[in-house]
Structure formats: C-alpha cells, structure tokens
Amino acid sequence: MKRILVLGGGFAGVECCLKLESYFGINSEIEITLVSEDNFILFTPMLPQVASGTIETRHIVTPIRTLIKKIKFYEGKIKYVDPHGKSVALYGTNENRGMLIHYDFLVVALGSKTNFFGMKNVEENSYQMSTINDAILLRNRIIDLLEQAENETDPILRKALLRIVIVGGGFAGVETAGELNDFISDVSEYYPSISENDVKVTLIEATTEILNGFPQKLANFAKEKLVERGINVILDAGVTSFDGKEVLLKSSSKSNKVLLSDSSQQKGHSRLVEINSISSRTLVWTAGVTPIDLVKESLFRTHKGRILVNEYLQVPQFPEVFAIGDCSTFDPALSMKPFPPTAQIAEAHAKIAANNLKELVCGGKMTKFDYSWKGQSAIIGKRTGIASFFGINISGFLAYLLWRNLYLSKIRSSDKKFRVWLDWTLDLFFKRDISRLKIIKKDPPRDYKELDEVDDVW
Ligand SMILES: Cc1cc2nc3c(=O)[nH]c(=O)nc-3n(C[C@H](O)[C@H](O)[C@H](O)COP(=O)(O)OP(=O)(O)OC[C@H]3O[C@@H](n4cnc5c(N)ncnc54)[C@H](O)[C@@H]3O)c2cc1C
Numbered sequence: 001m002k003r004i005l006v007l008g009g010g011f012a013g014v015e016c017c018l019k020l021e022s023y024f025g026i027n028s029e030i031e032i033t034l035v036s037e038d039n040f041i042l043f044t045p046m047l048p049q050v051a052s053g054t055i056e057t058r059h060i061v062t063p064i065r066t067l068i069k070k071i072k073f074y075e076g077k078i079k080y081v082d083p084h085g086k087s088v089a090l091y092g093t094n095e096n097r098g099m100l101i102h103y104d105f106l107v108v109a110l111g112s113k114t115n116f117f118g119m120k121n122v123e124e125n126s127y128q129m130s131t132i133n134d135a136i137l138l139r140n141r142i143i144d145l146l147e148q149a150e151n152e153t154d155p156i157l158r159k160a161l162l163r164i165v166i167v168g169g170g171f172a173g174v175e176t177a178g179e180l181n182d183f184i185s186d187v188s189e190y191y192p193s194i195s196e197n198d199v200k201v202t203l204i205e206a207t208t209e210i211l212n213g214f215p216q217k218l219a220n221f222a223k224e225k226l227v228e229r230g231i232n233v234i235l236d237a238g239v240t241s242f243d244g245k246e247v248l249l250k251s252s253s254k255s256n257k258v259l260l261s262d263s264s265q266q267k268g269h270s271r272l273v274e275i276n277s278i279s280s281r282t283l284v285w286t287a288g289v290t291p292i293d294l295v296k297e298s299l300f301r302t303h304k305g306r307i308l309v310n311e312y313l314q315v316p317q318f319p320e321v322f323a324i325g326d327c328s329t330f331d332p333a334l335s336m337k338p339f340p341p342t343a344q345i346a347e348a349h350a351k352i353a354a355n356n357l358k359e360l361v362c363g364g365k366m367t368k369f370d371y372s373w374k375g376q377s378a379i380i381g382k383r384t385g386i387a388s389f390f391g392i393n394i395s396g397f398l399a400y401l402l403w404r405n406l407y408l409s410k411i412r413s414s415d416k417k418f419r420v421w422l423d424w425t426l427d428l429f430f431k432r433d434i435s436r437l438k439i440i441k442k443d444p445p446r447d448y449k450e451l452d453e454v455d456d457v458w
Helices: 011-024 043-050 120-125 132-150 155-163 171-190 216-228 343-362 395-409 416-431
Strands: 002-007 030-036 038-042 061-063 072-075 078-082 086-091 098-102 103-108 163-167 202-204 233-236 237-242 247-249 258-266 269-275 277-279 282-285 307-308 318-323 328-330 375-379 384-389 392-396 450-452
Touching: 002 011, 002 343, 030 392, 043 103, 043 132, 043 171, 043 395, 072 392, 103 258, 103 343, 120 237, 132 155, 132 282, 155 163, 155 277, 163 171, 163 277, 171 202, 171 216, 171 375, 216 233, 216 384, 216 392, 233 258, 247 258, 247 269, 307 318, 318 343, 375 395, 384 395, 395 416
Parallel strands: 002 030, 002 103, 030 072, 098 450, 103 318, 163 202, 163 282, 202 233, 307 328
Antiparallel strands: 038 061, 078 086, 086 098, 237 247, 247 277, 258 269, 375 384, 384 392
C-alpha cells in the first residue's frame, strides 16, 4: 500500500486530488488522503461580491466531500510537517485528539496568507479579504459604519466613519473598492442623512499603476472608471501605520509627496492636494500575500518563504514531496519563467504534480512544468470590466460579461454555478439587503498531544 497525502483544499490541492483520483481511483494499492482546515473549497475571485452582498455567502464555497469520491478527507489544521519522519501532525480540537498521519508521497498546497510586511498595528486594526470570514466581517462592518454615521452628530467622526480605505491595487483591492462603492451608493436611500458625497472610498497603491500585469491601456481604463465613480485612487504611496483611526502614508517616489486628486469641492473639477494621512476607521488590506508560517518555518528550503521546487515541482531534498500553488516557487537557479500567484497557475501546477506523482509511483518519466499564460480579467464595479486574452484587450460591459461567464464556468459544482447565476440575476431586480449579522469569531488554536494514526493509545 502506498500512501499519498495532499495538504490544502484550495485550488491546487483539490485539483491535484481530482487528478489523482482519476489516475488511481480503482487501485486498491494506493491510498489518497486530503487534509484541509476548512471542509470546502473557496472561490476567491468572487469574495468581493460576497462582501457587497451581490452573491450569497455559501454560494462561493463548495464542500470538498461533494467533489472527491474515493479520497479520505480530514478537516483539520496542520501543526507541522516532518519530511524526515514522513509524517504530518494535525492539531486536536475540544472533541478530537491531535493526529499524526504517515505518508509515502506528499503534496504541499497550503496557499498563502495576507502579507502585512511586519506592520503590527496595520495587521491588528485592518480588515482583510482572503477568507470567507473576511468577506462576512467586512460586509458587517460597512453596514455598521452606515448605521453609526446616519445618527452621528459629531461631523469629524462622521466623516472618518464614512472614509473607507482599501490598500493594494491588485485584483482583490480594485474589485473590493468597486463592489463596496456600488453597495454604498445602492443602499444610500435607506440612510437619508448620508449623501453620496459624504462617503469616500479610497484605493491606495504603492506603485505607479493599479492592476499591474494588465496591459497599460486596460489598467488606465480601470483607473479612470474608478475615479469617475467617485473613488479616490492614490498611487505611489505606501501605508506605514494604521492605529484604527488614522492611516499614515509615505510616498514611494523621489518627490516624497503623496498626491490626491481631490474632486470633492466641485463635481467634475479636481485639484491635486498633498496629503500625509487619512482619517478613517476602516482599512481593508489587500496588498500582497506571503506563505503561512508553517511553510516558512518548515524543514524545506524556501525563497521568500515559498518552498523551492525543481522543474517537476518536486522538493529536491525530499523527492517524494511536491509543493504547488501559492506556497511554492521555482528555484531561481533554474531560470524558469516567473508566474504570479494565481488560481490559474495553482491548478496548472496541480495537474503536472498529479501526473508526476503517478509516474513516480509507476516508475515512468516525469513532465517538466510549462505554461502558456491564457490571459486575465477583472471587474471594476457597475457592470464594467477589463479583460486581456491571447493579446486581445476588451473593456467595459463586454469584458464584464466575459469575466462572469469565465468565472462561472470555473466554479466546481453545477448547483453553486446556478445559485451564483441566480444571485446575479436577482440583483438586477431587487434591492440590496442591509441586515447586519453578528460577527463570527474564530477560536485560536490550542495545543493537544497528537495520536499516531497507526497507534490506538495516547
Ligand atoms: C480576493 C481575491 C481575489 C482573487 N482573484 C483572483 C482571480 O481573479 N484570478 C486568479 O487566478 N486568482 C485570484 N486570486 C488568487 C487565488 O485565490 C490564489 O492564487 C489561489 O487561491 C492559490 O491557490 P492555492 O491552492 O495555492 O491556495 P489556496 O486556494 O489559498 O488554498 C490553500 C488551502 O490550504 C488550507 N490551509 C492553509 N493553512 C492550513 C493549515 N495550517 N492546515 C490545514 N489547511 C490549511 C486552506 O484552508 C486552503 O484550503 C484571488 C485571491 C483573492 C484573495
């Protein structure tokens, strides 16, 4: 019996399991196990729409057990990986003891977490946009801000409450800014004392362009559309601190000035103003990702925290281990083509890793990873998008439709596809829901002694 263990139920881990299942499904000599913290796969590209309530929360998650048929699944948080002892330990819970799982082959697909670049007060005080919980918390926060501001008599506090700052001009930041801006303008009718001009969504990006990686023309289109819809876009500025009340900014350029195009005085006329800080109670941090601590502190060789792999996606010191998705990177010495950490690449990694695992088990020849970039698309609110595929650039409503169809086709289960499509359709006819649900608190992990899976005693 050969035991294959896959860690992580995200884009890379689930795709890898499905491929392995198709290769080894009826082979009783192979046991495949998947471990993941959540029992569902999260469709991250639609998180901003959950935050804005366009899509119902559960519709962008698909339970893993409905996708895999013959694979053993553990819902659990991984504590450590021991590549010398070929075992993985899981944290226990109040009800279950910890568990030690042994493997012959391992696939590490543990994704990434938000990178705060060491800024502790930003981490403590900001909202994020990488898990389903983040989207629920942010949605509740935005509704709460409107509720508070509606009856607030202190004009300074009221202004700060209605300033929402989003940091990071990538996919997540731009889409979140567009969605929140649309949500606030759609629900403003319920808050009679708040006018559209009172609310300001600000997007801050450290480089000189948003949506880096898109053709310049499309990135410019996106920026102009955001500004046209009343969103402040500040480029070339890094956030250095956020204490929950004030966002401090530092210029990334030589001029040392953070410039804001302010159109709040007269509609249609903007002027450049120099700023160093923004008074705001809500900051959403989407400015980059980094591997989880377990990966960074593992016994694998890493580069910027990511596990170094060869062209076959194998960890060279432990040839029975593969690392895929956001948590891995090619050894720089190999001069492989660099790719951004995206779902597209995570799934492409998974296919090659599963194939190479099959060859490793069966004694065949492994395949080197190669990928031709298909293109990318993003939405920027109010049924507008940008898309660049095979050298063709599209913007506006057509790009938005393309985004919708493409991403809808990527959702794994047909019932969730239908539910998302229904949410979008209903959104055309009905008003937004402003009910605020109670905050969901996550318990911090506790330490339990783990039980060896081959053993039966403590
Ligand atoms: C808001 C947002 C929008 C995005 N939009 C796009 C887009 O439009 N297009 C695109 O291509 N990409 C997009 N991405 C990026 C994409 O989501 C990632 O590149 C992709 O998820 C990486 O896949 P992965 O399998 O490596 O990691 P993940 O999908 O993050 O999966 C990691 C898995 O590991 C599990 N895990 C982590 N730690 C532990 C632990 N200790 N124990 C047990 N399990 C654990 C997690 O629960 C998760 O299931 C977006 C990301 C975000 C946040």
